[in-house]
Amino acid sequence: MTHSFVRGALAALVALAALPALADGLAVEGAYAVRSNPMSGAAYMTLRNAGPGDDRLLSLDSPAAQRTELHSNEITDGVARMRPMPEGLPLPAGGTAVLERGGLHVMFMGLTAPLEDGEIVPLTLHFESGRTITVALRVTPQHAGEIPPPDGDKP
Known part of the structure; x- marks a missing residue:
């Protein structure tokens, strides 16, 4: 009985992770x-x-890491470098921001335990308006959707 309860609870958590998180007009998808x-x-x-x-995304936190930061990727002379974004990320009314491989992204540094494929990791986003959104992130394999080369060409 306990085994089936745990399996059911895990299935519910996985299903929730796929849904967008909402807070007063802000959505994380x-x-x-x-x-x-x-x-x-x-x-x-x-x-x-x-x-x-x-609004503006100001900070992030997760119990999965000692530090959680918003980063940009800049390519200079063909070399990609990550840069922290301490000023946050503007999100204008009616606007969209895409955090994707090779571009803007969240960095987890000093993990409390290695991330395992399929694991669910909580992440809380803090906005200038005072709103917060907590999302459940599913850990996916690193090779799923590789970072494109700097010139955008296919390898």
């Missing part, structure tokens, strides 16, 4: 995480602001 190495990982998602006012 398609959120997932990947493991980079045993001590770091990344998360990707789409943020939508259907509300009447501008």
